[in-house]
Amino acid sequence: MTIDEKTFTDRIHAGLTASTNEIDAETQQRLYTIRRKALQQKPQQTWLQKLLQNNMVWAPVAGVAFCSVMAIMFILPAQQASSPAAISGEYTAMFEVVESPEDLDTITDPDFYLWLDETKPSQNKLNSMNDVNAYTA
């Protein structure tokens, strides 16, 4: 700040200060009333300050503990039941079938299931095959 600037701003400062001395009486009275009204206000407290004042510090702790228990009881089991690995395995098998149209045709054909039922080895056949194997051994 140069000397000229300092002189100039000092003069402005003095002029502004002088102007406050000429505030009319009514305005001064209103300013006084406003000040008294403001000073009668009670300081506002934050919710944390209110809790501390009322010895309610345990309330937020209890809230956090309750939320944690609820999360353990409900959210985590639900996440495990539908784990991403299990879901992705099911979807992979489905997509493999859908990807090859021939397989899809086969699966949707009722004759396929009839043939599968006929060609399924019965328990007797399996037993006899085991006997043959034992004999040859």
Place this chain on the structure above:
Amino acid sequence: MEAFLAEIERRAFRIAQLATGNRDDALDIVQDAMIKLVQKYSDQPAASWKPLFYTILESRIMDFHRRQSVRNRFRSWLNQPSDEEDSEDLLEQQPAEISSFPDIQLQDAEFVEHLNGALSELPLRQQQVFLLRIWEGLDISDTAKAMQCSESSVKTHYSRALEKLRTALKDFQP
């Protein structure tokens, strides 16, 4: 707190009056700022009251001008005559309304009269930055916080205000 409020109330009123151009609006703004300071920050150290008070005061002044802008736009939509013209940034470009200061019985009363006129003609932000820096003695950092702008903006507003005041008051300079 009472001594602090008593010490600043007149200056705060003048600053608000220069910004609004209206005594009643200025008193409302000062009242809001005082009440909020007491309610929210009375437990803060006394040294921080001044910047906090002027931050609240400037916020209220900006709110006042935003409301005025909305009202003026609404009036213009209704094809009613408006006192101010719309612009891209009304707060930035709008000159403060001319306030009516009583005659001051001083040797340089003429200077004060011209000063009030010149300050009233300044754009709002330049005017408020200049008053906070010169009259209230806030540093650049506190002025930037009070005006909710950057420190470089404060410097720019201040230098522009000073330049305009120098031009407007050139007849009174040594």
